[in-house]
Amino acid sequence: xxxxxxxLRPVRGNRxxxxxxxxxxxxxxxxxxxxxxxxxxxxxxxxxAAYKACMVTDTGGIDDKSFNxxxxxxxxxxxxxxxxxxxxxxxxxxxADYEPGLRNYxxxxxxxxxxxxxxxxxxxxxxxxxxxxxxxxxxxxxxxSPNVYPMQFATQQAAFLAGYLxxxxxxxxxxxxxxxxxxxxxxxxMDGFADGVAHYNTAKGKNVQVLGWDKKAQNGSFAExxxxxxxxxxxxxxxxxxxxxxxxPVAGGTGLxxxxxxxxxxxxxxxxxxxxxxxxxxxQYCDVFLSTVIKNIExxxxxxxxxxxxxxxxxxxxxxxxxxxNNGVSIAEFHSxxxxxxxxxxxxxxxxxxxxxxxxxxxxxxxAPK
Amino acid sequence: xxxxxxxxxxxxxxxxxxxSRQRRLGLALVLIGLLAAAVFGxxxxxxxxxxTLSEDAEGAALSINGQxxxxxxxxxxxxxxxxxxAGLARRRSNVLLSLGILAFVLSFxxxxxxxxxxxxxxxxEGTLQLALPLILGALAGVLGxxxxxxxxxxxxxxxxxxxxxxxxxxxxxxxxVGLISAALGGVIIAAILAVLSIRYLVDQTVVxxxxxxxxxxxxxxxxxxxMQPDAQTYNTPPQMPEWRIPALAxxxxxxxxxxxxxxxxxxxxxxxxxxxxxxxRTRWGLRTRAVGxxxxxxxxxxxxxxxxxYLNVLLGGVVxxxxxxxxxxxxxxxxxxxxxxxxxxxxxxxxxxxxYTPFGALGAALFFGFAQKLATYLSAIESPVPSQFLNMxxxxxxxxxxxxxxxxxxxxAADGVPYIKG
Numbered sequence: 001x002x003x004x005x006x007x008l009r010p011v012r013g014n015r016x017x018x019x020x021x022x023x024x025x026x027x028x029x030x031x032x033x034x035x036x037x038x039x040x041x042x043x044x045x046x047x048x049a050a051y052k053a054c055m056v057t058d059t060g061g062i063d064d065k066s067f068n069x070x071x072x073x074x075x076x077x078x079x080x081x082x083x084x085x086x087x088x089x090x091x092x093x094x095x096a097d098y099e100p101g102l103r104n105y106x107x108x109x110x111x112x113x114x115x116x117x118x119x120x121x122x123x124x125x126x127x128x129x130x131x132x133x134x135x136x137x138x139x140x141x142x143x144x145s146p147n148v149y150p151m152q153f154a155t156q157q158a159a160f161l162a163g164y165l166x167x168x169x170x171x172x173x174x175x176x177x178x179x180x181x182x183x184x185x186x187x188x189x190m191d192g193f194a195d196g197v198a199h200y201n202t203a204k205g206k207n208v209q210v211l212g213w214d215k216k217a218q219n220g221s222f223a224e225x226x227x228x229x230x231x232x233x234x235x236x237x238x239x240x241x242x243x244x245x246x247x248x249p250v251a252g253g254t255g256l257x258x259x260x261x262x263x264x265x266x267x268x269x270x271x272x273x274x275x276x277x278x279x280x281x282x283x284q285y286c287d288v289f290l291s292t293v294i295k296n297i298e299x300x301x302x303x304x305x306x307x308x309x310x311x312x313x314x315x316x317x318x319x320x321x322x323x324x325x326n327n328g329v330s331i332a333e334f335h336s337x338x339x340x341x342x343x344x345x346x347x348x349x350x351x352x353x354x355x356x357x358x359x360x361x362x363x364x365x366x367x368a369p370k
Numbered sequence: 371x372x373x374x375x376x377x378x379x380x381x382x383x384x385x386x387x388x389x390s391r392q393r394r395l396g397l398a399l400v401l402i403g404l405l406a407a408a409v410f411g412x413x414x415x416x417x418x419x420x421x422t423l424s425e426d427a428e429g430a431a432l433s434i435n436g437q438x439x440x441x442x443x444x445x446x447x448x449x450x451x452x453x454x455x456a457g458l459a460r461r462r463s464n465v466l467l468s469l470g471i472l473a474f475v476l477s478f479x480x481x482x483x484x485x486x487x488x489x490x491x492x493x494x495e496g497t498l499q500l501a502l503p504l505i506l507g508a509l510a511g512v513l514g515x516x517x518x519x520x521x522x523x524x525x526x527x528x529x530x531x532x533x534x535x536x537x538x539x540x541x542x543x544x545x546x547v548g549l550i551s552a553a554l555g556g557v558i559i560a561a562i563l564a565v566l567s568i569r570y571l572v573d574q575t576v577v578x579x580x581x582x583x584x585x586x587x588x589x590x591x592x593x594x595x596x597m598q599p600d601a602q603t604y605n606t607p608p609q610m611p612e613w614r615i616p617a618l619a620x621x622x623x624x625x626x627x628x629x630x631x632x633x634x635x636x637x638x639x640x641x642x643x644x645x646x647x648x649x650x651r652t653r654w655g656l657r658t659r660a661v662g663x664x665x666x667x668x669x670x671x672x673x674x675x676x677x678x679x680y681l682n683v684l685l686g687g688v689v690x691x692x693x694x695x696x697x698x699x700x701x702x703x704x705x706x707x708x709x710x711x712x713x714x715x716x717x718x719x720x721x722x723x724x725x726y727t728p729f730g731a732l733g734a735a736l737f738f739g740f741a742q743k744l745a746t747y748l749s750a751i752e753s754p755v756p757s758q759f760l761n762m763x764x765x766x767x768x769x770x771x772x773x774x775x776x777x778x779x780x781x782x783a784a785d786g787v788p789y790i791k792g
Contacts, residue, residue, distance in 0.1 A: 009569070009570050009571055010570060010571045010572060012570055013566050013569075013570025013571060013572035014570075014572055016566060016570065016572075017566060017572055017576065017577055017580050020562070020580050020581065020583075020584045021580045021583055021584070023584060023587065023588075024580070024583040024584035024585070024586065024587030024588065025583060025587060026587070027587035027588050027590070027591035028583075028586060028587035028590050028591065061594070063594050063598055176750070178749075211750050211751075212749070212750055214752055217752075219749075219752070220749060220752070221746060221749040221750055221757070222749070222757070224758075224761060225711050227706055227707060227708050227709055227711060228709065228711035229697070229701065229702040229704075229706065229709055230499070230500070230503075230697060230701045230702065230709075230711075230713070231711065231742075231746075233499070233701055233702060234496050234499060234500055234742065234743060234746055235746045235750070237492060237495075237496055238492065238496065238743070238746045238747050238750045239750055240426075241425050241426050241489040241492035242426075242427075242489075242750050242751065243426060243427060253706045253707075253709070256702060256704065256706065257701070257702055260701070260702045260703055263703070283601070284601060284602075284606055284703070284704065
């Protein structure tokens with residue numbers, strides 16, 4: 001009896017381990033599972049055929065407070081405008097999930113299949129070429145396939161304004177930026193930012209320095225992570241110790257470490273947030289956000305879905321390019337910094353924005369959509 | 371330590387080969403010293419490298435000509451290596467080795483900082499900040515592994531601690547309640563690890579990895595479903611206050627780093643001393659080592675092997691949980707999914723690199739912290755040295771250590787072997 005007990009123990013143990021592993025993985029997946037179904041009452045649904053808008057998220061999941069969340073919000077907003085829209089999404093937990101996710105929606109007969117994020121570019125083009133009858137769309141990437149509607153953003157234009165603002169606001173004459181990873185959707189912010197500072201220097205004859213990014217060499221500070229706040233804090237402290245007093249982290253959750261440093265600095269350090277207005281997406285740090293470089297993914301996705309639902313064609317060329325002129329990118333209002341940014345700087349920013357739209361000031365980036 | 375005495379005896383008894391450990395290390399030092407003096411010296415511009423004694427460019431500074439400094443410290447490293455090669459100061463070979471490595475690092479810094487400045491307070495503080503969770507994590511590992519239980523779940527314990535600290539700390543609006551919950555969070559993972567590996571004899575590495583997955587899954591799920599929708603109620607933990615010890619805090623560089631700090635800094639440093647003393651001088655420590663090295667023998671003399679292992683693994687859970695608290699209660703004011711970002715695995719590396727001893731773990735953690743801080747510093751001053759290289763330094767150092775190139779890393783003999791009374 002005693003011996004049998006000894007033999008069986010590891011077996012039971014392994015069972016428990018298997019349960020733990022399965023439980024952990026299920027919970028991880030459940031966190032980004034199906035959204036609560038919102039039934040659409042009313043006769044309009046039956047009047048028009050349902051337009052299935054299906055979205056495959058990037059690995060960040062639906063609640064990433066960044067582009068996945070924005071794109072999903074866009075689809076939901078579209079549903080309010082065109083009630084025959086039937087939204088669905090599936091979350092990718094790794095890059096290997098992109099293709100199966102897209103294919104699955106093809107076989108489910110989705111009318112509009114949205115891929116979110118530049119990393120999904122290759123997978124989307126591949127699946128779109130296989131199933132030429134389905135309509136695809138992608139955020140943050142171009143595509144060679146004619147049935148993919150690309151939605152890209154000239155983020156460098158808004159980042160340029162942010163750079164100008166930072167240079168004008170800085171008291172130490174040094175501003176800083178760092179990225180999550182050295183990939184085009186990140187470095188496009190940093191390029192624009194550095195150019196905006198350079199523009200300020202030529203216009204004013206000043207010498208404000210940018211720490212953390214060298215546009216010419218395309219090299220700078222990177223956290224190698226989008227969720228490591230401690231690392232973000234450490235990088236920020238280094239930049240601050242080098243003299244920077246305005247910092248723009250382009251690093252998702254890692255950037256919250258920057259906001260924490262700014263909060264501790266009692267007003268000495270200001271932060272420029274990215275993607276979604278910081279006062280909405282990271283509201284607890286609203287006091288430290290000088291402004292935000294906004295990428296209006298929500299609006300772009302909404303428009304595309306509404307167009308599709310109304311039966312209009314979504315043409316792949318030129319697709320959608322969000323820039324300052326169509327409010328696809330912008331800089332947010334100054335919130336608590338409103339009184340600290342002087343009026344001349346504000347009017348210069350307005351002027352600069354008009355100049356960029358008119359094309360008299362050109363902002364270029366190697367990572368910009370072509 | 372009993373094992374150390376045995377090694378020393380054999381060293382005396384056996385005739386040493388000419389290329390002893392000391393000579394091999396000496397040769398390596400001579401080579402890197404030469405490299406530093408020649409390469410760093412020739413690349414360094416002949417400008418002043420300023421090391422300011424403050425958090426920024428202000429205040430007093432130690433200043434040295436970059437080129438001169440790079441060559442000087444390179445030669446010093448070479449000299450230290452030469453002394454080891456010549457067989458001088460055999461008993462003090464570790465001191466020579468440390469001095470040599472220090473001189474090499476200084477030579478490198480003189481090259482990089484030339485024409486610029488490095489704020490020493492910021493560098494030291496940043497090093498300690500990045501090292502702090504690693505110290506606590508590695509100490510948790512020491513407790514478990516010295517008694518024979520492999521703990522790969524440090525990452526999971528960190529996450530659980532960070533999560534529990536943030537959640538309960540916010541709900542109770544007390545940082546101390548948060549700290550205690552963080553410790554409990556670590557203990558939960560430790561308890562599962564202990565039961566599965568000690569009672570159910572499951573492969574300990576597998577259990578550890580599974581627990582990491584489990585912690586990641588459950589904290590991620592609760593974060594998205596509970597914390598994210600209502601951050602005000604569940605995810606705004608109070609921050610641990612910084613305490614200043616008058617007089618001591620005025621010492622340059624060391625003062626503001628060590629004596630104007632939060633409680634966790636002192637807890638971590640005190641634990642290093644306490645665990646070291648405990649392991650080497652107390653009955654508990656002797657028994658722990660006995661259980662980790664030779665459980666059958668320990669059992670024969672009446673030590674409760676499993677009981678002691680349970681106790682140590684759970685104590686380790688407390689320590690690692692407190693390490694997790696650092697992420698949410700000290701470093702930042704909120705929890706995010708997978709925010710520990712692999713720190714638990716670096717702590718594991720620090721444990722091995724530190725040869726399973728508390729002071730070794732402290733040294734390794736500080737070294738890893740310094741490498742990370744230096745990487746961010748170098749990329750901020752736009753150094754030509756790729757930051758990726760410095761980012762991989764901790765792992766490279768551990769590989770070298772484990773491969774046995776620098777001394778021998780020996781795990782406790784019964785580490786990872788479940789004890790079956792039979």
